[in-house]
Amino acid sequence: MNTSLSGGHAEAPIAADAVARLNAVGLDWRHKAVPATAAGLTAGDFLGTAPRLADFQTPLLTLDAGALRGNADRLASWCGEHGVLLAPHGKTTMAPQLWAEQLSRGAWGITVATFAQLRVAREFGVRRLQLANSLTDPHAIEWVAGTASAEMPILSWVDSTGTVDVIDRTLEAIGSTAVLDVLVELGGTGGRTGARGVDAVLDVARAVSASGHLRLVGVSGYEGSLAHAADADSLAAVRAYLGSMKELHGKLLSEGLYGADTSIIITAGGSAYFDDVVDVLASCITAGTAEGGPAVELMIRSGAYIIHDDGFYRGISPFSRDGGTPFAAGMHGWARVVSQPEPGLAILDAGKRDLPVDKGLPRPQLIGSALGGPMTPLTGAQITAVNDQHSYMAFDAGTTTVRPGDVVRLGLSHPCTAFDKWTLIPVLADTDRDQTVVDLIHTFF
Incomplete structure (x- = not known):
């Protein structure tokens, strides 16, 4: 199967009729x-x-309508200028009407964090989805296997050989022949999920490569769990982590561990350090080669930007830090x-x-x-x-x-x-x- 995960699609990115039906919801004491x-x-x-x-x-x-519109336009324009994909983290708002605004401005798709959120997004016809988490619940694995397709992809992350084993065993038990697209997740000491260290992630990638039910399509990570400020030490920690993601990508290429006939996605970047993500990882972007080398896209997942705030994000957002217009x-x-x-x-x-x-x-x-x-x-x-x-x-x-x-x-x-x-x-x-x-x-x- 020759599948481009980052190319355009003819179908609407979200079901406009499903979003419009929200106007018919009856209002009451609830x-x-x-x-x-x-x-x-x-x-x-x-x-x-x-x-x-x-x-x-x-x-x-x-x-505030003007703020939402201006913020959505601003990051969409910034991503276009820097040649990166945006898959906004939908868990910030869980609001399909706002997802529609983000998708209408060219977002690749919507990122979510849980199986329940996946179901909401698919109910509203979001065509491209990324689960920024590992599939370990058998019900979720079976649902994704039965729902995802080349036309309506669902990407998920893996950070251990144990996760690979859970997916394989679950799909084997139901006799499924599905092949799920996954990204290997690099974590960091003191962070949240993600295999600790490049070597550990390579072991996971090798397990994915040996699996009959998984295809490796990228590298994922979340730098926001490693720092919570914009001081020099925090930014250095973020950039060092992103450098490790870049190193990992190079080793995956050299070992030929990515799935065949697919574009590759490298994804990081919440709403606090997306500029550093692009600065460190943009050199990985490639359109592919005539000899069959894969195309590589960089994707950020900022979610809070469309709303922003008068507190945490006001102080840490790149647009607040660079002396420009926040x-x-x-x-x-x-x-x-x-x-x-x-x-x-x-x-x-x-x-x-x-x-x-x-x-x-x-x-x-x-x-x-x-x-x-x-x-x-x-x-x-x-x-x-x-x-x-x-x-x-x-x-x-x-x-x-x-x-x-x-x-x-x-x-x-x-x-x-x-x-x-x-x-x-x-x-x-x-x-x-x-x-x-x-x-x-x-x-x-």
Whole structure:
């Protein structure tokens, strides 16, 4: 089978009709973002009433249409300029509507992390999928074997000979003749998954080559688990790891361990170090040779970029570090003061069940007397602690007046743990200038 994993395809990258059907979803009490007055309407009918931020209640998470559009355009353009593929990590949003926006800008496909996420993506007709994980669950192995095809590929990773054995035994037991496309994963000391060291990965690749059910189509890795800052030591650790990926690729070529008649994909790069990935690994890219040498593509998997934030990614993103124009924060939290029990302390009605806290606490930005009304900067205030349903906001009682019922806009950190708290997220035309709700984003966690 002569298969190009990176070439174009005639079919749509996602099923537009499946995405469009989300407008027919009925709204009710299960959607905590939706006002009670919307109950009984479909999402499309509700949007037809031209709702505004003021029609909603707190706590609330909103997105900004301009920021999402600008961020998606920005990275798509950057990837085009650098000649690299983009397979956005869909687990960030688990929102097919946003996947469609990314795919419409030329993304290769969508990356996911779990079997459940694979099923969501395929339900919405995503044609090209990458599982950034190993297949070890027999049910998942059987499903991928029965679902993947040359026209609708599913790539997965392997990081041990044990994984190779599990896949072989599972497919042999059901009499399957399927051949699954896999990438060998290089890990790093203290990191997450991935065989530790080039030699260990070569052993895995040899096992793949000997398997009747697997075909090696690339090298994978995740540098983001090895560093969490942009200082010199962190960047050096990232680049050293990427250098090992490059070394591994060279040895796989020299041993002839890649599958025959296929293009090769080298993939790394979350939303924090994608520039370093391209800087170190771009020299591996080749269009192939007349003598039959394989084409090699470089793929990044940034996921958080389309949303970005006012916290972790704002500080670490390459576009924030290089002195250029950073991505725009595309999400905000809104919370109401439910108690002002002592001077300098306000209790807000949004907690860990509503807003992300794992990469930094929410940051008070603005305050006003009503959601959707005029707001003023909230200088010097900070969130000091967060419970399940409440946040503690400290402020200077001598300079700032805070009353029960006031609404606070919050800057947030880490989109991955913001989206999973909401099944429906309103999108504002412009958070600062036009708070008309122009879309409702459905998530599937």
